[in-house]
Amino acid sequence: MTGLRSVDLDQLADRTGIRVEFYDPDGTRYGFPTFPYQAAPDGLATRRQLRAAGLRPGGHDPVAQILWRHRTNRRVAYLYRLDLAAPKRVATPAQREAIAKALRARRTCGVCEQVKPYYIPRRYGCCLDCHGGH
Structure with a gap:
């Protein structure tokens, strides 16, 4: 998937040799495009962010994920494309x-x-x- 790379994180690795643990925009390491906490590209949102905006995934699968550590556990949040999101359904x-x-x-x-x-x-x-x- 193109357009998911972070220029800042790419330059950090090139400039210092430091590789961010959960930065894998091509999905080669984790099998799915992966970003560190608070570094998701524009145009992607979590379910919670979609809900806050009055949207839902609309039946589409996640296109990327955010990984981070919380104490000794690894946490994940899936990211959905905003352009494919549908309005939330309203109860009758x-x-x-x-x-x-x-x-x-x-x-x-x-x-x-x-x-x-x-x-x-x-x-x-x-x-x-x-x-x-x-």
């Missing part, structure tokens, strides 16, 4: 109503049948007031 009124009904059921006690301002703990099956009374 019937879907929103079904979601509201399901969330209300999670807040309704099975013993006293009161609707609480919190979700009923599944391990008790009743609100905290009813559980404390047993």
Whole structure:
């Protein structure tokens, strides 16, 4: 894939001999174009970034990845092309109503049948007031 190279990271390797561990725009080392944390090329975004912009991948596969270390673990975030992203789908009124009904059921006690301002703990099956009374 062309256009995914970072001039700054390429020059760093040429100038100092330092090779950035997770910089592999050609995908030869990791099998997939890979970039270090906060060094993704323009035109690519993570799912979270797409969602914040009101977009979704639109059924397209990721085209690159970001790798970084977090403590002893290696983390990954996949990158999607912005030009292929589609607008987020909006729930229909019937879907929103079904979601509201399901969330209300999670807040309704099975013993006293009161609707609480919190979700009923599944391990008790009743609100905290009813559980404390047993």
